[in-house]
Amino acid sequence: MVGWDRETEDLVINDADTGDRQAFERLFNQYQPLVVKYYYLLHFKGILVDYDDWQQESRIVLTETLKRYHGRKFGEFGAYFKTNIRNRGFDLKRQQNALKRRATEFSESIDDESQNNLVDQLRAFGLTGSHQLNLQVYLTRLKALLSPLETFVWQGLINGISIAYLAYVGGVDEDRVTNAINRCHIKATRVFRAMQRE
Known part of the structure; x- marks a missing residue:
């Protein structure tokens, strides 16, 4: 970070404000x-915060910092922004950890029965023997490719859970659930095509 002199920083702060x-x-x-x-110190990853989300959150923190900053007599702007960005990061990290716990509990409650339900449903179409084995291999490979959010969504959909409810339980908006569904379809197709080539 190339340092500004105080006068330059004060002018930029005032103009931004x-x-x-x-x-x-x-x-x-x-x-x-x-x-x-x-972003890297707090080890954000998974469902709640990706790099773009953190950038957006940081812009919001900067906006709030500008509103509350009352000049150098109360302290340096950089130190104030650093405190605010760190505190927002801790808040998001707590939310992320709580969401992981909720998602894990939800996933565990349906995990075993999800795969079995799908296999049972497909057995109704007459799948037996090697077809069932191929299906198990397919599902195992697909599961290895899915992110935590995609796994959560996949298992919910297999059990007939609505997008709205998945969004509510996962603590994300419906667009993120829909995007996760689309990624699941893409990955499922990729695994299927790879198995066809074997």
Whole structure:
């Protein structure tokens, strides 16, 4: 991070606070190393926060920091932003851990029966012997490719759970569930085609 002198930083802060988008971007870019550092320090991954989400959250934190910052007599802007970004990161990490627990409990409650339900449903179509074995291999390979959110969604769909309820239980919006469904279809097709070539 290339340092600004105090006068330059104060001017950029003032301009950003009054709604100047270019000044806001300059300020955000100035503190980008701090944003990236906390993303990696907090080990975000999985369902709740990806890198783009963290960037967006950081912009919101910067906006809030600008609103509450009252000048150098109360402290340095960088130190105040650092405290705010760290606190927001801790909040998101707590939410992520709670979501993982809820998703794991939900998945475990349907995990074993999900695969068996699907196999039982397909048996109704007359699948026996080697076809059942192929199906088990297919499902095992597919499961290995799915992310935690995709696994959660896949198992819910097999059990007839609605997109709205999956979004509610998973603590994500319905668009993320729909996108996860689309990724499941793509991965399922990829596994199927690979098995056809064997």
